[in-house]
Amino acid sequence: MSQIFVLSSENRLTRLDQADYDSEDLLQRLLADHPDLIAAAFGIDSLLLVRREAGVPDGQGGVDRWSLDHLFLDTAGVPILVEVKRASDTRARREVVAQMLDYAANGVAYWPISKIVEAFKATCAEAGEPYEERLAAFLPEGADEEGFWRQVESNLTAGRIRMVFLADRIPKELRRIVEFLNEQMRPAEVLAIEIEQYLSRDGLRTLVPRVLGATERAQAVKAVNDRPEETEEEWLAALQERHGPEARTGADQVLAWFRTAGFLIDITPSRDAITFSQQRPSGKRSWPFFIRRSSGKFETSLQYLQSDPAFAAPERRQEILDEIRALVPGKITTTKPTGWPAIPLADLGRLEVWDGMRAVVLRIKETIERE
Incomplete structure (x- = not known):
């Protein structure tokens, strides 16, 4: 197990040892409570949690067939689909890829924007926070709420989404699959994020996120989408x-x-x-x-x-x-x-x-x- 050290202002050194998460649910709750963990990995300020366990239908107007671990949005209205697995779960190497592609293919095709708005409102209601206030705090100053949801819908229609595999450690087999998919797909992105956990004996916890899959080739393929917006x-x-x-x-x-x-x-x-x-x-x-x-x-x-x-x-x-x-x-x-x-x-x-x-x-x- 690797270690990191924290040096306090009093010159006291604290050792933290790499540790597994007690459960997958703990990792999911950390992500839902602290979206900055993956926002930081993307190099952006914040993400908006639409829903944990977001339902995904398999047909127009159909009932939810699958459940995505987390659905986030960034300030550009790009949907971010996150599937969480611990490294100890061997499905992280195969099944999770097929699951994510199911979620993405059907979400893009069958998520009406009204369903996404309703899911976000439900998340806010469960947290006891008015959804208008949470959305206003998230959006840049002067941004239009209706325009933001239109942009989300436009991104879905265009397939402009991010698919994220998240684990405490990403197996090399999954990493290569992610790199391959990310190099082939446009405008969608496929990435993996490792969030390693380090614990001290007195309960101090440090979380270290790292993005995988953003190869130079993938960035070159997607560079066409980085042009400034045309009026x-x-x-x-x-x-x-x-x-x-x-x-x-x-x-x-x-x-x-x-x-x-x-x-x-x-x-x-x-x-x-x-x-x-x-x-x-x-x-x-x-x-x-x-x-x-x-x-x-x-x-x-x-x-x-x-x-x-x-x-x-x-x-x-x-x-x-x-x-x-x-x-x-x-x-x-x-x-x-x-x-x-x-x-x-x-x-x-x-x-x-x-x-x-x-x-x-x-x-x-x-x-x-x-x-």
């Missing part, structure tokens, strides 16, 4: 430079109308598109509309639309496709009800084209709202 105006200026002022005028018109109509507007992680989404009655978001910078076109994703119950039937989506094709004869090559019919933004400056496209969007929006 909407910067995005539009780049669109105009590539496709001209008529495309910019069409994009401005689309953005203004969608904003007035109550859609949520986001720039995708790849920076190539602006998305327009709406919340379904189930709590999940529907993402059928895009402005694509690389093509200079306004797109309707029939592929994404088929996940909405009202448009699951190919015939319903074919009707939409036929109507969009008729707005700009000869300019849309898509023929399948799983395609992405796209209208040049410059063409949306023509009143008859814009009025027709707007009518299609409104009908889709109202149909989804009635689901």
